[in-house]
Amino acid sequence: MKIAVLGVGLIGGSIGLAARERLGAHVRGFDPAPAALAESIERGAVNEACASVADATAGADVVFVATPVGAVTDTLGAALRVAGGDCVVTDVGSTKRGVVASIDDHRFIGGHPLAGAESAGVRHARADLFDGATWFLTPTQSTPGVAYERLHRLLVDLGARPAALDPDTHDRVMACVSHLPHVLANVLVAQASGVLDAHGERLPHAGPSLRDATRVAGANTEMWRDVYLSNADVLVEAIDECIDRLGSVRDSLVARDAGAVAAWNDAAREERRRLLESDLEGGAVHELRVSVPNRPGVVADVALALGRAGVNIVDMALHPAPDGRSGWIGLWVAGSDPAREAEQLVGELGLPVTRA
Amino acid sequence: MKIAVLGVGLIGGSIGLAARERLGAHVRGFDPAPAALAESIERGAVNEACASVADATAGADVVFVATPVGAVTDTLGAALRVAGGDCVVTDVGSTKRGVVASIDDHRFIGGHPLAGAESAGVRHARADLFDGATWFLTPTQSTPGVAYERLHRLLVDLGARPAALDPDTHDRVMACVSHLPHVLANVLVAQASGVLDAHGERLPHAGPSLRDATRVAGANTEMWRDVYLSNADVLVEAIDECIDRLGSVRDSLVARDAGAVAAWNDAAREERRRLLESDLEGGAVHELRVSVPNRPGVVADVALALGRAGVNIVDMALHPAPDGRSGWIGLWVAGSDPAREAEQLVGELGLPVTRA
Numbered sequence: 001m002k003i004a005v006l007g008v009g010l011i012g013g014s015i016g017l018a019a020r021e022r023l024g025a026h027v028r029g030f031d032p033a034p035a036a037l038a039e040s041i042e043r044g045a046v047n048e049a050c051a052s053v054a055d056a057t058a059g060a061d062v063v064f065v066a067t068p069v070g071a072v073t074d075t076l077g078a079a080l081r082v083a084g085g086d087c088v089v090t091d092v093g094s095t096k097r098g099v100v101a102s103i104d105d106h107r108f109i110g111g112h113p114l115a116g117a118e119s120a121g122v123r124h125a126r127a128d129l130f131d132g133a134t135w136f137l138t139p140t141q142s143t144p145g146v147a148y149e150r151l152h153r154l155l156v157d158l159g160a161r162p163a164a165l166d167p168d169t170h171d172r173v174m175a176c177v178s179h180l181p182h183v184l185a186n187v188l189v190a191q192a193s194g195v196l197d198a199h200g201e202r203l204p205h206a207g208p209s210l211r212d213a214t215r216v217a218g219a220n221t222e223m224w225r226d227v228y229l230s231n232a233d234v235l236v237e238a239i240d241e242c243i244d245r246l247g248s249v250r251d252s253l254v255a256r257d258a259g260a261v262a263a264w265n266d267a268a269r270e271e272r273r274r275l276l277e278s279d280l281e282g283g284a285v286h287e288l289r290v291s292v293p294n295r296p297g298v299v300a301d302v303a304l305a306l307g308r309a310g311v312n313i314v315d316m317a318l319h320p321a322p323d324g325r326s327g328w329i330g331l332w333v334a335g336s337d338p339a340r341e342a343e344q345l346v347g348e349l350g351l352p353v354t355r356a
Numbered sequence: 357m358k359i360a361v362l363g364v365g366l367i368g369g370s371i372g373l374a375a376r377e378r379l380g381a382h383v384r385g386f387d388p389a390p391a392a393l394a395e396s397i398e399r400g401a402v403n404e405a406c407a408s409v410a411d412a413t414a415g416a417d418v419v420f421v422a423t424p425v426g427a428v429t430d431t432l433g434a435a436l437r438v439a440g441g442d443c444v445v446t447d448v449g450s451t452k453r454g455v456v457a458s459i460d461d462h463r464f465i466g467g468h469p470l471a472g473a474e475s476a477g478v479r480h481a482r483a484d485l486f487d488g489a490t491w492f493l494t495p496t497q498s499t500p501g502v503a504y505e506r507l508h509r510l511l512v513d514l515g516a517r518p519a520a521l522d523p524d525t526h527d528r529v530m531a532c533v534s535h536l537p538h539v540l541a542n543v544l545v546a547q548a549s550g551v552l553d554a555h556g557e558r559l560p561h562a563g564p565s566l567r568d569a570t571r572v573a574g575a576n577t578e579m580w581r582d583v584y585l586s587n588a589d590v591l592v593e594a595i596d597e598c599i600d601r602l603g604s605v606r607d608s609l610v611a612r613d614a615g616a617v618a619a620w621n622d623a624a625r626e627e628r629r630r631l632l633e634s635d636l637e638g639g640a641v642h643e644l645r646v647s648v649p650n651r652p653g654v655v656a657d658v659a660l661a662l663g664r665a666g667v668n669i670v671d672m673a674l675h676p677a678p679d680g681r682s683g684w685i686g687l688w689v690a691g692s693d694p695a696r697e698a699e700q701l702v703g704e705l706g707l708p709v710t711r712a
Contacts, residue, residue, distance in 0.1 A: 176551040181569040184540050186624035187601045191594070193627040195532040209572050210631075213537040216565050218625025225618045232609040238547070239606045243599050245543045250595045253588040262581045268542035269574020271549040275566075 001025040001154075004060040006053055006075050008040035011092050011113065012066030013125030016045035018158040021127045030056035040122045053078040060084075062154060064111075065091040069226035073102050080105050088147045094174065094223075095230040096138050096167035106296065109151055110138035110167060112174075113160060120220045131159035136307075138167045139300030145292075145329075148299045149318045161312050164303030175234045179227060180242060183235070185217035285314055286339035287356035288331045290346050294320065298351075302329060305345045311338045330356070357381040357510075360416040362409055362431050364396035367448050367469065368422030369481030372401035374514040377483045386412035396478045409434040416440075418510060420467075421447040425582035429458050436461050444503045450530065450579075451586040452494050452523035462652070465507055466494035466523060468530075469516060476576045487515035492663075494523045495656035501648075501685075504655045505674045517668050520659030527587050531594045535587055538580065539595065541573040641670055642695035643712035644687040646702050650676065654707075658685060661701045667694045686712070 003019050005012040008031045019025035029046030030053055031037040037049045050056035057063050057079045065075045072093045079089050080103070090111040093099055100110045113135040135155045139148050155162045165173070192210060228235060252260040292298045299318070306313055314334050320327040331346075333339045339355070346353040359375050361368040364387045375381035385402030386409055387393040393405045406412035413419055413435045421431045428449045435445050436459070446467040449455055456466045469491040491511045495504050511518045521529070548566060584591060608616040648654045655674070662669055670690050676683040687702075689695045695711070702709040 172551060176548045177566040180547070181544060181565040183602070183605055184544065184569065185565075186621060187598060187605065188537060188540065189624050189628045189631065190620075191536070191597055191601060192532045193631060195528060195594075196631070209537040209541075210533040212568050212571050213540065214628055214631075215568050217628045218621055218623075221618050221621045221625070224621055225614055228609060228617050228621075229612055229614055232612060236606055236609050238551075239602050239609075241547055242543060243602055243606075245547060246539070246595050246599050246602075249539055249543065250592055250599075253584060253592050253595075256585055256588060258581055258585060261584050262577050264546075265542060265574055265577045265580055265584075267574075268545050269577070272545045272570055272573045275545065275549060275552070275570075 001062070002060045003027045004056040004063040004079070005029045005046060006056060006063065006065045006079060007031055007067035007071075008036050008045060008122050009066060010120050010122065010124050010129070011115065012064060013040055013043065013045040013122035014115070014127065014129035015064050015066065015092075015158065016040065017043070017125055017127040018130060019154075020044065020047070022159070023154075023157055028056040028060065036122055040125075043122055043125060045122055045125055054082045057082045057087075060087055062151065063087060063089040065089070065093075067091075068223050069093040069095055069099075069230050072099050076103050076108060080107060083107060086147075088151050090137075090151060093230075094178070094227045096136070096170045098230050100138055100140070100167040106142045106144060107147065109143055109148060111151075111155075112136040112170065113155075114178075115160075120223065128159060130155075133160050135160035135162045136165050136170055137162050137303070138170060139164055139297075139303060141297035141300065143300045144296055145294075145299035145318050148303060149316055152303070152313070152316055156315055161314075162303075163310075163312065164300065164307035166304060166308075169308070171231050171234050175231055175238045179231055179235050180238045182216050182219060182224065183228075183239065184242070185214045189214045189217040284336070285332050285334050286336065288333060288339065288342055288346065289354050289356050290329045290331060291352040292327055292329055294325050294327060299329065301349055302331070302346060302351070305349055306331075306333075306342055309341060309345055311342045311345070357418070358416045359383045360412040360419040360435070361385045361402060362412060362419065362421045362435060363387055363423035363427075364392050364401060364478050365422060366476050366478065366480050366485070367471065368420060369396055369399065369401040369478035370471070370483065370485035371420050371422065371448075371514065372396065373399070373481055373483040374486060375510075376400065376403070378515070379510075379513055384412040384416065392478055396481075399478055399481060401478055401481055410438045413438045413443075416443055418507065419443060419445040421445070421449075424579050425449040425451055425455075425586050428455050432459050432464060436463060439463060442503075444507050446493075446507060449586075450534070450583045452492070452526045454586050456494055456496070456523040462498045462500060463503065465499055465504060467507075467511075468492040468526065469511075470534075471516075476579065484515060486511075489516050491516035491518045492521050492526055493518050493659070494526060495520055495653075495659060497653035497656065499656045500652055501655035501674050504659060505672055508659070508669070508672055512671055517670075518659075519666075519668065520656065520663035522660060525664070527590050531587055531590045535583060535591050536594045536598060538572050538575060539584075539591070540598070541570045545570045545573040640692070641688045641690050642692065644689065644695065644698055644702065645710050645712050646685045646687060647708040648683055648685055650681050650683060655685065657705055658687070658702060658707070661705060662687075662689075662698055665697060665701055667698045667701070 003025045005016050008029045016027040027046045028048045030050045040046045063079050072091045089108045096110045115129050115133045152162045314332040317330040333342045359381045361372050364385045372383040383402045384404045386406045396402045397405050419435050428447045445464045452466045471485050471489045508518045670688040673686040689698045
């Protein structure tokens with residue numbers, strides 16, 4: 001397999017390392033920063049350092065655009081101009097509405113791996129960075145099933161758990177589970193700093209809660225400025241909601257309302273349990289066979305329905321029927337409850353489904 | 357040494373375990389919950405289970421009140437009624453203004469260990485819970501030097517790093533580095549939960565930032581309700597400040613002001629570096645000798661001046677002069693910069709100081 005990586009930072013470099021190590025892929029890399037490109041060769045993250053997006057992209061089966069969010073659309077455009085007709089082009093940007101709206105090409109499928117980025121740069125790249133990590137994909141009605149299948153399988157081979165989600169939901173969910181936590185970390189660290197300065201204090205040991213709550217404070221500015229701005233509208237709504245919620249806690253405290261404070265705290269414990277429980281998975285892997293018409297978008301429909309419900313597709317395979325007008329998808333899902341849920345969700349799409 | 361532990365939960369139980377294991381102390385425990393008391397015997401956290409506060413306290417050299425904040429003042433009162441004249445009575449509550457204002461007794465020194473409490477109960481108690489943990493103490497002008505020294509040394513022997521702080525500063529600092537982070541964790545988890553519900557989503561894997569930012573969400577309600585309410589006035593101010601700061605980020609985002617967003621993020625990185633740097637310590641231990649008049653409060657003055665500056669007193673020893681009207685304090689401080697700073701701070705108190 002020939003892979004192009006455009007932008008060889010932490011994520012691009014890790015894609016290169018994993019693809020070479022686990023798939024024996026041939027990886028061509030490009031980066032506007034010569035030093036990063038040289039380091040990616042040194043680290044073995046790419047086989048060849050290329051002088052341009054076009055050079056790296058020529059002949060690739062899959063192209064990963066792994067630049068900061070602000071440069072994604074331009075780089076995608078440049079790659080799509082030279083990519084072959086069967087090439088799959090994807091990106092790894094943290095927000096998805098902007099890029100999906102601006103690229104109208106069936107070869108493009110938006111992507112976003114939820115993989116740590118505390119330390120930026122190819123020097124921190126690792127072949128196992130994506131092991132077990134959710135990797136969101138935003139297929140659309142024009143996405144060919146074979147393209148989605150190829151990308152899905154490649155990501156599984158890189159160690160990730162691909163999950164389909166529409167761009168709007170993706171950006172709203174990320175605003176709340178990632179962007180707002182980053183904003184709060186920044187705000188908290190600034191406030192703590194101010195309080196300690198005002199009291200002429202140095203904290204003997206920052207408490208463990210402050211340390212945890214501010215771990216992501218001041219994350220890479222080049223990356224995060226773009227993330228914040230590209231999701232500004234939704235993030236502003238999330239901040240407003242957070243301000244409202246803080247105001248309501250404030251009111252309970254002003255009223256010294258012990259019952260309200262206790263109920264609010266109990267609810268948080270329950271909500272956290274519920275949120276983290278959805279991380280649990282397990283059980284044997286079940287195979288579902290879904291009969292599908294041969295039309296673009298049907299694989300996206302299935303993937304989106306399961307992604308939305310948090311059902312993890314461990315693996316998938318397309319089987320076109322000899323008549324070329326229909327076929328079936330094999331889906332592997334871990335755990336009997338998720339498998340049952342997947343069966344029902346696929347059934348609700350009007351697609352015949354059986355357990356293998 | 358005879359120690360009484362009143363309230364055998366995570367903290368009280370860990371004090372008992374550490375005192376027995378590291379000091380060979382004899383520990384008498386009391387708890388209003390018979391099951392907790394029985395478990396503390398079973399776990400070896402206390403030598404004797406007592407039927408009342410008075411029973412446990414009789415004959416003790418040091419008494420630790422380790423109940424939830426709401427019960428601290430009453431328990432302290434009961435202990436002080438039976439404690440001997442030379443006994444040191446302390447507590448471990450997370451807020452200090454209320455209790456220090458309500459107890460007027462030179463035998464009482466307020467305390468607060470910054471030790472993890474994710475899992476409550478004596479079954480999670482460990483002898484090493486306090487290793488390296490800051491343990492705030494709030495001595496006052498009426499605190500006898502020998503009482504402070506005895507408690508300081510005992511806490512060092514339990515593995516902790518005692519640091520003196522006045523109650524008002526303590527509560528303001530804790531509002532910001534502990535109570536507000538807990539409030540934000542609760543708010544964030546509720547908001548994420550709401551967003552995911554609204555989209556019919558289950559998060560395939562909660563992002564790492566959400567997981568970190570909400571680790572303390574819904575912490576033990578019995579404990580935290582009391583903490584929030586006992587520090588309500590200062591916490592409300594902290595929440596108001598946080599709301600203001602969020603509003604200002606919001607305005608930068610609405611204006612799509614890339615420069616302001618980048619500057620704000622850069623500042624947070626710098627502030628976090630500065631906050632966490634103060635955690636670093638090291639270097640050889642230096643001994644300072646401080647000549648002091650024999651008056652109550654002088655040891656508290658020294659400890660508070662150093663505590664306020666974040667200078668860690670590794671150990672201390674009082675040496676009364678034969679005339680009984682003066683003496684000197686030996687202070688051990690790690691690192692040559694902190695030692696120099698300590699020397700200067702003590703000098704500013706008008707006390708002669710030399711390096712040993």
